[in-house]
Amino acid sequence: MRFSLSAGIALAALAAAVFAPQAANAACDRVVVRKEFRDLSSQERTAFMNALVKVFKSSAWTSLSQTHVNNAHSAHNSPVLLPWHRQFVQQLQQELWKHDASVVMPYWDSSLDSQNPASSVIFNYFGSSKQNDCVPDGPFANYKLAFPNNRCLVRGFNPTGVGMSTFVTSEALGQLVRTESDYSDFESAIEYGMHAVVHNAIGGSSGDMSYMYSPNDPIFFMHHAFVDKLWYDWQILHGVNTYDGSVNGNLVATSDVMVPFNVPVSSVMDAQGSLCYVYAQPGASVPPPTTTSTSSRASNTVVSSSSSTRGTQGTSLSASASTSTSVSASSTASVTKTATLSSSSAASASSCPPHRQRQ
Numbered sequence: 001m002r003f004s005l006s007a008g009i010a011l012a013a014l015a016a017a018v019f020a021p022q023a024a025n026a027a028c029d030r031v032v033v034r035k036e037f038r039d040l041s042s043q044e045r046t047a048f049m050n051a052l053v054k055v056f057k058s059s060a061w062t063s064l065s066q067t068h069v070n071n072a073h074s075a076h077n078s079p080v081l082l083p084w085h086r087q088f089v090q091q092l093q094q095e096l097w098k099h100d101a102s103v104v105m106p107y108w109d110s111s112l113d114s115q116n117p118a119s120s121v122i123f124n125y126f127g128s129s130k131q132n133d134c135v136p137d138g139p140f141a142n143y144k145l146a147f148p149n150n151r152c153l154v155r156g157f158n159p160t161g162v163g164m165s166t167f168v169t170s171e172a173l174g175q176l177v178r179t180e181s182d183y184s185d186f187e188s189a190i191e192y193g194m195h196a197v198v199h200n201a202i203g204g205s206s207g208d209m210s211y212m213y214s215p216n217d218p219i220f221f222m223h224h225a226f227v228d229k230l231w232y233d234w235q236i237l238h239g240v241n242t243y244d245g246s247v248n249g250n251l252v253a254t255s256d257v258m259v260p261f262n263v264p265v266s267s268v269m270d271a272q273g274s275l276c277y278v279y280a281q282p283g284a285s286v287p288p289p290t291t292t293s294t295s296s297r298a299s300n301t302v303v304s305s306s307s308s309t310r311g312t313q314g315t316s317l318s319a320s321a322s323t324s325t326s327v328s329a330s331s332t333a334s335v336t337k338t339a340t341l342s343s344s345s346a347a348s349a350s351s352c353p354p355h356r357q358r359q
């Protein structure tokens, strides 16, 4: 079933109807709410970072990174990327819960930092970059990772932002989520577009994020939680069980078993019903259509204020929607073009692991 929505308010209403947090169903003891990193309270953020650092400095982190490398081929360049990484992010959530049951995996909406990525607040908490050298500060500095060899965590961007490519804007992402009704086309546009752009902008030429051992960098999970949120928003519009496409000429199905998790794709299609989480601000990454009329801004405001947990993000999204006139012409086609360009710019990604671009 497909919906054709022309205003954010309609999306907000639909989102509320379909994905509003409800009493936990039979499969869930509780349904947790994943928030944008900036929307966490300082208490929530501290608890999350503390638990994250504990996992980072444990053998569990090595296992996560190895899992990603060992399944690089089956988990990427395929419609399964979204469900596979949904399950993978959930693996980290499970590890976090071993240290603090109150911690809920947040996401990083990189589109809020699209025009000046290097100055994102995320780096205030996750450490900065020394341009293809060890991360110089923050809780992940001065620590040797065990995989793929004894090494520090590396990011590749210039901390001044010089040479760092911009990220895909909220508006372009919203356009994609709203208008691309075909699952496999949506998946491709995400995988080779915003997904790859963020990986490679942060990883640069030798940073972890540019390689298949990208889960070494905790930002990987923040980024993939946002990728997951975009899919979640897409599912609200285009169907929670919509899944199609092919790999090497073979059609995919929700009955496909994901390696190495040994669970079918169908087991993660419904984030709320099966994995027991929802996203705060469902649909917030889907600003209204790009005719920046007063009415559409008003609709966006409604979307932003529709949740009781609204933090600073609504303001940022609204600001981004109203100031990005220059990108308001961006269409699905241009998103796809971006994807194609960024994909071809790393044409060296012919072998994996490790390889660039398609993490």
Ligand SMILES: [Cu+2]
Pocket (backbone or CB within 6 Å): 068, 075, 076, 085, 358, 359
């Ligand atoms: Cu990946």
